[in-house]
Amino acid sequence: MTADASKNRRKPPLGIVTRPGSSLRNKTGPWGIMRPVFDWEKCTGCNTCESICPEGCIRHLEKKQYEADYEYCKGCGMCAAACPFDAITMEEEHR
Amino acid sequence: MRKMIEGSRAVAEAVGLCRPGVISAYPITPQTHIVEDLSQLVADGKIDAEYVRVESEHSAASVCLGAVAAGSRSYSATTSQGLMLMAEVLYNIAGMRLPLVITGVNRALSAPLSIWNDQQDTMALRDSGWLQLYAENSQEVLDMHIQAYKIAEDDRVLLPVMVCMDGFILTHTYESVDVPTQEEVDAFLPPYDPLYKLDPNDPYTLGAFAGPEMYQEMRFEIQRDALASKEVVKEVARDFQSAFGRWMGDVIDTYMIEDAETIYVGLGTIVGTMKDWIDTRRERGDKIGLVKLRCFRPFPLEELREALSGAKRVVVLEKAVSVGAYGIVAAEIRAALYGQERTPPVHCGITGLGGRDITFATLDEMHERAEAGETEFFAGLRKELLEAS
Numbered sequence: 001m002t003a004d005a006s007k008n009r010r011k012p013p014l015g016i017v018t019r020p021g022s023s024l025r026n027k028t029g030p031w032g033i034m035r036p037v038f039d040w041e042k043c044t045g046c047n048t049c050e051s052i053c054p055e056g057c058i059r060h061l062e063k064k065q066y067e068a069d070y071e072y073c074k075g076c077g078m079c080a081a082a083c084p085f086d087a088i089t090m091e092e093e094h095r
Numbered sequence: 096m097r098k099m100i101e102g103s104r105a106v107a108e109a110v111g112l113c114r115p116g117v118i119s120a121y122p123i124t125p126q127t128h129i130v131e132d133l134s135q136l137v138a139d140g141k142i143d144a145e146y147v148r149v150e151s152e153h154s155a156a157s158v159c160l161g162a163v164a165a166g167s168r169s170y171s172a173t174t175s176q177g178l179m180l181m182a183e184v185l186y187n188i189a190g191m192r193l194p195l196v197i198t199g200v201n202r203a204l205s206a207p208l209s210i211w212n213d214q215q216d217t218m219a220l221r222d223s224g225w226l227q228l229y230a231e232n233s234q235e236v237l238d239m240h241i242q243a244y245k246i247a248e249d250d251r252v253l254l255p256v257m258v259c260m261d262g263f264i265l266t267h268t269y270e271s272v273d274v275p276t277q278e279e280v281d282a283f284l285p286p287y288d289p290l291y292k293l294d295p296n297d298p299y300t301l302g303a304f305a306g307p308e309m310y311q312e313m314r315f316e317i318q319r320d321a322l323a324s325k326e327v328v329k330e331v332a333r334d335f336q337s338a339f340g341r342w343m344g345d346v347i348d349t350y351m352i353e354d355a356e357t358i359y360v361g362l363g364t365i366v367g368t369m370k371d372w373i374d375t376r377r378e379r380g381d382k383i384g385l386v387k388l389r390c391f392r393p394f395p396l397e398e399l400r401e402a403l404s405g406a407k408r409v410v411v412l413e414k415a416v417s418v419g420a421y422g423i424v425a426a427e428i429r430a431a432l433y434g435q436e437r438t439p440p441v442h443c444g445i446t447g448l449g450g451r452d453i454t455f456a457t458l459d460e461m462h463e464r465a466e467a468g469e470t471e472f473f474a475g476l477r478k479e480l481l482e483a484s
Contacts, residue, residue, distance in 0.1 A: 014316050
């Protein structure tokens with residue numbers, strides 16, 4: 001809580017106070033250069049990719065259907081490395 | 096009320112009168128009596144504060160950081176190795192602009208281990224963003240803590256203050272001290288009214304992250320406010336004098352400098368010894384005066400220029416050294432005088448390290464060596480030890 005403005009106080013020093021929710025505004029996906037691409041023929045829906053993703057950006061849509069949120073995916077490749085069925089390949093991103 | 100008390104007790108009573116909400120500290124010689132007295136006062140219900148026991152100085156500073164961020168006036172004290180362990184958190188406290196007050200008891204740094212006094216520990220944190228005040232005696236150290244909260248919490252400042260006091264020489268010495276009443280301190284120091292504080296109903300983050308597009312501006316603001324805090328230090332000293340009738344200087348104090356050809360500069364308790372020594376030298380006809388550097392951060396550039404530029408010679412007594420460079424205060428005073436119309440030579444005598452007594456003989460030696468033109472030297476060395484090594 002910040003002080004009552006009616007008391008004619010100074011503004012808080014620059015940048016010290018930051019409000020929550022900044023990760024909704026600051027998309028971290030563009031940090032990466034690779035992105036996961038799924039091969040639905042090989043995918044068995046085992047959920048390994050969803051549970052191992054450090055960004056929590058792989059979502060299980062329905063059986064054998066996953067979606068990576070590329071706005072937050074940094075392309076670390078852990079999902080591809082962990083997939084027991086080699087159903088995920090990392091491909092170079094072009095923007 | 097006048098009391099005959101230990102310097103540490105004077106600090107504990109002053110801190111109690113400032114009504115802290117949180118006290119957190121880890122005991123370390125020679126700071127121990129301060130926090131022992133405070134924990135006893137809290138246990139006896141005489142101070143209405145939360146006393147948080149911790150496992151290290153890093154934790155003590157972290158507790159205080161959180162407490163001030165949550166809107167509570169807070170206090171800690173440490174020395175030497177404890178201050179070094181706190182250092183990481185101390186930079187954060189300054190960067191988050193939290194007006195914490197701690198007592199930096201002055202003690203030598205390891206290795207070799209020494210529990211005795213010098214000022215290398217607090218001097219090492221001179222660039223941290225903390226304001227630093229150095230106390231001459233028990234009365235001043237008591238008064239300084241009350242002033243420190245008023246300076247730190249001022250909207251124009253919002254920076255933490257370290258009150259520096261010489262270990263043993265001041266912490267363990269009994270002196271007659273005038274302890275103000277709670278009513279007097281309450282009238283001088285209003286309750287802490289934070290500009291912003293942690294609140295679960297209105298969440299925010301303090302000091303989280305700043306990229307290259309912003310960090311430099313934040314440091315600029317710290318520097319701007321730290322420099323401007325000099326006027327607040329002066330104002331608070333004047334207000335304190337009006338309220339309590341005591342004056343021991345603001346950013347500096349002077350002793351017999353009007354006709355002085357040689358002006359000495361000192362910080363902390365050695366100032367008292369130097370005044371006595373000056374009295375004896377003056378009886379022999381030497382025109383010597385003294386500038387007491389009471390406030391080292393912010394650095395009183397203009398005040399030192401005015402006080403020193405009329406002298407034929409300036410001699411700085413330092414209980415610290417920037418190893419590989421120079422005496423710290425002397426180097427800054429040389430920089431302050433550089434380019435002025437009159438720039439007296441500035442001599443630096445490093446002495447009193449690790450508790451080595453500074454006697455009149457030490458001061459006489461410094462005087463002679465400065466007169467002989469030596470600019471940087473250790474005074475009071477035991478030459479027989481060096482020759483045997």
